[in-house]
């Protein structure tokens with residue numbers, strides 16, 4: 458075997474959603490901030506993401522996180538999130554995978570029973586509280602970046618679907634949030650393909666009809682995800698509970714309850730006075746896995762926009778230790794996609 462590249466990756470999933478973590482073989486990209494480093498990766502060939510996420514090394518369900526030295530004060534490490542078509546500024550499921558891998562592999566020393574960390578992301582600094590026992594992370598609570606509403610009850614004309622109403626909110630990426638009843642689809646595993654098709658059509662229309670820009674970072678713009686929701690109800694344990702599924706381009710559903718999507722939804726619920734700071738909110742995925750969430754604080758952005766600071770608690774499990782390599786004779790150094798499993802070719 459003769460490789461021109463050898464990248465060490467720890468396989469992991471958080472509540473069903475894959476979040477692989479690159480722990481070796483890649484130097485930190487240049488940049489003063491994580492956002493600049495992410496932009497460098499994106500604009501300078503995008504080869505690392507394509508190498509690890511596209512087939513034959515990855516698949517439509519794969520996310521990868523590059524661990525980098527921290528840049529912001531008081532943080533212990535940073536990570537840059539790579540998804541099938543995007544580099545989202547933050548990601549809930551990926552943050553839980555990264556924290557679990559950092560602690561369970563000893564890259565950062567674990568303190569039992571609770572380890573507190575601050576991690577740098579392109580979207581800002583997040584706080585992590587990991588409950589740990591016997592060398593394992595039993596849960597990870599991520600306190601996310603400020604999350605806020607952009608529009609409530611906006612109208613959107615979607616080819617093949619009709620005119621629908623949606624909310625637009627930021628939770629670490631911009632989401633268009635749609636009541637699943639408006640498109641006549643229940644959030645079931647059997648409907649996964651139809652949810653993807655409808656979600657991608659809505660995303661395309663919503664991006665054109667509702668351009669959005671983050672008030673504090675104009676580099677963060679445009680709707681990245683469509684989230685379908687079921688109404689909030691009281692769950693078996695007496696807490697408010699809501700199911701959702703988030704469509705991730707080019708066409709798969711988030712298997713976890715989507716931390717950034719839930720953060721955006723909490724901003725909407727808060728703006729409608731349907732949830733109060735400190736109240737427990739259980740966010741459920743299409744697989745019925747859960748994040749236990751709450752609004753930790755209310756704040757304002759530089760331009761006066763009201764924001765919430767949400768947290769989400771879930772668990773991740775390490776699935777494997779891998780080395781991904783490139784044989785110089787391999788005809789697919791940048792990978793490939795086919796519409797059988799990728800929905801849309803990239």
Ligand SMILES: O=C(O)[C@H]1NCC[C@@H]1O
Pocket residue numbers: 474545547548549550551705711713714715716717718
């Ligand atoms: O939990 C989240 O925020 C994410 N899960 C995959 C897509 C989103 O980044």
